[in-house]
Amino acid sequence: MWKPDRNSTDPLYQQIANDLEQRISYGEFPPGSLLPSERKLAEQLGVNRSTVVLAYSELRALGIIESRSGSGTRVSSSKWGATPKHTPNWHRYAKGGSFLPNPPFLRRIREALAQDPNLIDFASGELASDLVPVQEMNALMSQNPSMTYFGYVNPQGYGPLRQALVRYLAQYRGIHTTESSILITSGSQQSLYLITQCLLSPGDAVAIEDPSYCYSLPMFQSAGLRLFRLPVDERGVQPEDIRSLYKKHRIKMIFINPNFQNPTGTLMDQERRAQLLNTASELGLPIVEDDPYSLTAYQCEPPAPLKSADTLGSVLYIGSFSKMAASGLRVGWMVAPNSVVERLADARQQMDFGLSVVPQSLAGQFLASSYFAPHLDRLRMNLLYKRDLLIEALRKELQDLVEFHVPEGGHHLWCRIVPEVNDSKLLEASIQNGVIVAPGSVYGSTTGYVRFTFARARAEDIPIGISKFAQALGATIK
Structure with missing residues (x-):
């Protein structure tokens, strides 16, 4: 029976x-x-x-x-x-189906935020409303009120936006490319989804950082890929680990976020960058570089992407508006060989016939406008202020209970909880106390790590939120 x-x-x-x-x-x-x-x-x-x-x-x-x-x-x-x-x-x-749901912790975080919008949010990855250039974008829309075309556009994306990106990438990222090598997407996640679905096959082995934002995306497992980890230390990943993984598992692609990595905030050093490019070229391995945070460098020159030093065309470069301007525009891009762009554009057209022309037009106008550079300056200044508020509050409220590396850019601070703690109990205690964080195990780390995202919370709420978190941690470790 x-x-x-x-x-x-x-x-x-x-x-x-x-x-x-x-x-x-x-x-x-x-x-x-x-x-x-x-x-x-x-x-x-x-x-x-x-x-x-x-x-x-x-x-x-x-x-x-x-x-x-x-x-x-x-x-x-x-x-x-x-x-x-x-x-x-x-x-x-x-x-049923082959597309897996989000990890339980992420679903719990979204459920809690939906039930209580007053939670102090250290978990969400988007910018706070005061960091979004709303006035500038409203001004651009009022200056250009009449759009003459609302139909489908080129499958690779709206032409004027791709033209603006050619100029932007050369000026701000040191990447020299052409319109035909750019694909517009709805953000970094769609870029990654298209890559996993169209360029890889079930059973393929790929390398991701450890910990990594990629680990939180079920799209890799849904595509039937085998994930192998590249440990991240204070200098980034170690290129020799790639050679070892290739020898053992015949990995076919490397996914990396070298500038202010999510979740650790690590900046990969120059020596390892050169070694990584050399190793990948020797093995004939493509690198997928996700670069959402480089222009948030607080007080230093924004670090150059791997793509700017890529002379062999080994790097697929992914960028997005979400972390530097407005997540609601849903505009991202990929720089890749034209054959790859055409393949992914064809697949994306089967999904949605192309993105809305309105946000693409606005994004192109904003990149080319006199508003863009001042916005970046204000963004960096405000992120630095929020980072320092967070660090001050952590040192005041938790003292020796947490350890962390101070990031020089990005939106996140990665903390290790010194006493042994259960991620699930800590998350629930935090929610009960009116604050929410992202447990480190969401990103593949061992238990006892927390990612604090300081870009989302209001500045005045950061000290209050850390005080609430300290109370939750105290209740959890008793």
């Missing part, structure tokens, strides 16, 4: 309901037939009677069964009629 799987992530009652529904649909229990009593079925399946009560309640809610006092529980006659018919089991469909 079938038994529920106690190791499954599905609740026992849901497994029982699904099994009964399937057996009813196959005619094992015809319309009007009597089902086992709750107590008897519980004994047969080796579960508590309350579990069967929940399973029967689920089926009653769907109209599949009906219960009457003194008559027991029967398969519904009115619903099935002569020929069994019933509502699709959407729960089963939602659990």
Whole structure:
């Protein structure tokens, strides 16, 4: 006899309901037939009677069964009629498919923020509203009120935006490219999704940083890729680890975020950058460089991307507006060989026929405007101020309970909690205290790390938020 799987992530009652529904649909229990009593079925399946009560309640809610006092529980006659018919089991469909859901911690964070918008948010990766150039963009829209075209644009993206990006990349990132080598996307995640779906195959091995933002994206596992880790220290990844992974696992691609890495804030040093490019070229391995934070360098010259030193065309370069201007525009880009751009543009066109021309037009205008450079200066100044507020609060409230490296750019501060702590308990205690953070295990680290994102919270809320976090940590380690 079938038994529920106690190791499954599905609740026992849901497994029982699904099994009964399937057996009813196959005619094992015809319309009007009597089902086992709750107590008897519980004994047969080796579960508590309350579990069967929940399973029967689920089926009653769907109209599949009906219960009457003194008559027991029967398969519904009115619903099935002569020929069994019933509502699709959407729960089963939602659990199926090859595209995996977000990790539980990320879903819990989003659920908590939706339930309580007043939580002080150190978990979300977007800019606070006071860091977004709203006035400048409103001015650009008022200066150019009439757009003459609202149809589909080139699959690679809106022409004027790609032209603006050619100039921007040369001036600010030292990357010299052409319009035909640029693909506009809805952001870095869509760029990564297109790469994993179109340039790699199930079973391929790829290298990602450890810890890494990539680890939090189920798209890699959904694509059937095997992930192998490159440990990140204070100087970034070690290129010799790539050679070792290639020898053992025949990795086919490297995913890296060398400038103010997410989540650690690490800046990869120049010696390792040169070694990384040399190693990749020797092995014929492509590098996917995600570069969202370089222009946030607080008090130094923005570090050059790997792509600017790429003379062999080994690097696929990904950029985005989200971390330096406005996540709501949903505008990102990729610089790649034209054959790759055409392949990914074709795939993206199958998904959505191209992005909206309106945000693309606005992004192109903003990049080319006199507003862009002053906005970057204000952004850097405000991020530095918020970073320093966060560090001051951590040193005041937690003292020897946390260890961290001070980042010189980016949005994040990566902390190690010195006493042993359970990530799940710490997250729940923080939420109860009115503050939310991202546990380090979301990014593949061992338990006991936390990523504080200071770009989202209001400056005046940062000391309050760290005080609340300190109380939550104290309650967790008692």
